Amino acid sequence: MRVAKFGGSSVANAAQLKKVANIITSDPSRKFVVVSAPGKRFDEDTKVTDLLISLGKQGEQNKPYQDELKKVIDRFDEMLTELELSKEILKEVEDSLVSIMEGETVFTHKMDALKATGEDTSAKILSQYLSSIGHPASYVHPQEAGIIVSDEPGKAQVLDESYDKLYQLREREGIQVIPGFFGYTLEGELMAFPRGGSDITGSIVAAGVKAELYENFTDVDSVYCVNPTIVDSPKEIFELTYKEMRELSYAGFSVFHDEALIPTIKAKIPVAIKNTNNPNGRGTVISAERSLTDDGPVAGIASDTGFLTIYVSKYLMNREKGFARHLFQILEEEDISFEHAPSGIDDMSVIMREGQLTPGKEEVVLRRIKDELRVDQVSIERDLALIMIVGEGMNRILGVTGKATQAISNATVNIEMVNQGSSEVSMMFGIKKDGMEAAVQSLYKEFFEA
Template structure:
C-alpha cells in the first residue's frame, strides 16, 4: 500500500485535479490520498489558505467578511464547474464555512484553526466526489474518523501516540480513501492545525499508521535539488537523501518537504519519494534510512534569512554555574525559541528569528540579561542569514570545512558564525543577509 500526498500546486484547479486522478488510479497500490488546500493557479494568485486566514481576520475584527467568503467559494466553484461535477457539493462547502463562522465567531484561535483547516477539508470532499464521478470507489474520510487525534495547541498540533492504533484500521476499508491534510482533532473535539505546510505531516502520519510500503509526496518539481534553483541555475538533482539529511535541509530552508514530517516514517523506516504531479514518470527523489555517500559526501546546501544574534560577554563566564540555564530562562519567559547557542569561555551567542524581538520584547530581554546576569557586554547583531551544508558523508571526508572557508574567502564574504553539531551531519555558517546568495553559489562551486 502507498500513501500519496498532493500539495497545493497539485490541486490548484480542475486541470490539476485531472492529473491527480490519473496518477491515483494508475496504481492500485495508491489506496490513501492526502490533499492540501488549493494552491496558486498562477504566479500572482492567492493561495486558498491565505484567503481563509484573511476571512478569519475579517470575522475576528468584526469587519465585513462576505466578499472574502465569496472569493473562497468561487475558487471551489471554478473547480466544480470545470470538472462538470453536480453543483450540490458547493452548497455543502458554503454551509460548512458559514457554520464554522457561526460556531467560533467569539473564539478567535478556534475560528482561525477551523477556517484554515477547511481548505484541505473541502478540497478532500471535492477530490473524493470527482473520483466517484469518474466511476471509482472513493471515500472522503474526516481526520476524526481516521483517528488523527492531536494536542490542543492551535496552529502547532502534535500527533498523540494513541492515534496510530486507530489509523491502522483504515486498512480494513475498501476503495480509495481521501483524507484532508494539515489538521486533526483534539480529545475535546476541536479542529487543531499542524504548523503551516502540515499536509506533509498528515501524509507521514497516515503512512506510519497503515505501515505503507511507500509515502509519495507529490509537488511541482521533478526532484529535490541540492540547492535552491532560484539561486543557482540548473543545480544537481538528488536521487537519494537520508532522513537525517532531509530533516536538516528542510529546517534550513528547503520548502519542498516539511521538516516535522519525517518523524513518523523515520521510526518505521518507510521510504519517502518526492515526485512531480506534472511529470509523474520522473523518478523523483527517495528519502531513505541510508545511502551510498562515497562519491557525494555533501547532499545539499540550504539557506534562510531573518535571523539575529544576541551576543553576550562576561569575564569568567565558564566558571559561573547555571549561566546558560538562566539566560535561556529569560528567553523562555518571553516565549522566544532559539536556533543555536555557539559559545566560548567568556562569551555566548544566541541565534534566533529576528521577528521574535518585535515591539517591546527586545528592550525587556536586554534589560533582564544586563540586570540578572550582570554581564560585561550585551549587543544584538541583525540581518543575519544561516547557511547549512548537509551530508552524512562529511564525517568521513577530509577537507570539507576547509573547502567552505576557502570558498568564502575567494568570494570576499566574512563569516559571522560557524557551528557544527557533534553528529557532523551538517555545518552551519552565519553571514550577512546581503551576502547569502553569493555565499551559496560559492559553496555550490566547491561541492558540486
C-alpha cells in the first residue's frame, strides 16, 4: 500500500491532472493520494495559493476583492472544462470564499482557511475526475480523515491521536484523495501547516495508514546534489538517508520542508521522489540506510541566505553558571527562535533568520543583553549565508573538513563561522552572502568533480 503526494506543478492544469490520474491508476497499491493547490502553468503564471493570499489581503485592507476572487474561480473553471466535469463545485467554492471574506463562516484565522481552499478544491476535482474515468475515488476531508493538529495558525503540528484515526482509512474501498496543507484542532478550528504543508500531510498520512512507501511526485527526475541554479547540470542523487535529507532540507534544499519527513522517519517508511512528467524514471529513494560503496563522503551541498548572527563576548563566560540559559531566555521572551549557537570560552554567536529580528526587537534585545548579562561586547552581523555539506560518510573519511575549508578559500571567500553537527553527518559554514555562489561552486568541484 502506497501514499502518493502530488505537488503544485503536478496539478497545475487539466493536462497535468490527467498525468496524475494515469500514475495513480497504473498501480492498484496507490490507494491514498494527497494533493497540493494548483501551481504555475508557465513561468509567468501565479500559483493558486498566491491568488488566495492576494484575495485575503484585499479583504484585510477593506478593498474590493471581486477581481481576485474571479481569478481563483477561473483557474478551477478552466480545469473542469478541459476535464469535461460538472461545474457544480464552482458555486460551492465561490460561496465558501465569499463566506470567509464576509465573516459569515466563523474562522478564527481567515488566511489559513482561504489558503486551504486551493488544496481542498484540487482534491475534489481529482477525485471527481478519477471516478469519471471508471476508477472509484472519494474525496476525504482532513477532519473526516482524522488529521488533528495543534492550535498554531500557519505552523500547526500533528497530534499523535491522528495516527490511529488515519489507520481506519485502510478499511475504505477505492482511491482516497486527501487535500494537503491543513488539519483541524480538537475544537474544530482549521489550522494550516508551515510552508511545504502538503508534503507534511503526505508524510502524516503515510505514517497513519502504515504505507510501505511514500511517493512524492514533483517536476524533477531526482534530487540534485547541489542547487542547479548555482551549478550547471549537477550530479543526481539516487539514494539518501533520512538524516541526510533532513539536514539538506533544513539548509535550503527546496525538495522538502525540513519538517515534512518527520512522520515517515519515525515510522521508518521509505520515501521516493519521482517526476510526474517522467514517472518511470529512477528518482531518489530516502530511507534509513544507503549504499556508500560508490559514493564519496559528501552526499549533497545545501545553501541559503537571509541569516544574521548576534555575537556576545564576556571574559570568563565559561565560568558563569546559567549564562547561555539567560541569553536564550531573553530571546524566548522576545519571541525569537534561533538556528545555531556555536561558542568559545569567552564568546558565543547566536545565528538566526533575519526576519526573526525586526529593527524594534533588535534594539530591545541588544539593550537587555547589555543590561542583564553585563557583557563586554555585543554586536549584530547581517547578510550572512549558510552552506552545509552533508553526508553519512563524513564521519569515517579523514580530511573532509580540510578539503571543504580549502575549497572555500580557493573561491576567495572568508569563513565567518564553522559548526560541526554532533551527529557528524553535516558541517556548516557561515559566510557573507555575496560569496555564496562562488563558495558552493568550489565545494562542488572539490567533492563531485575531483
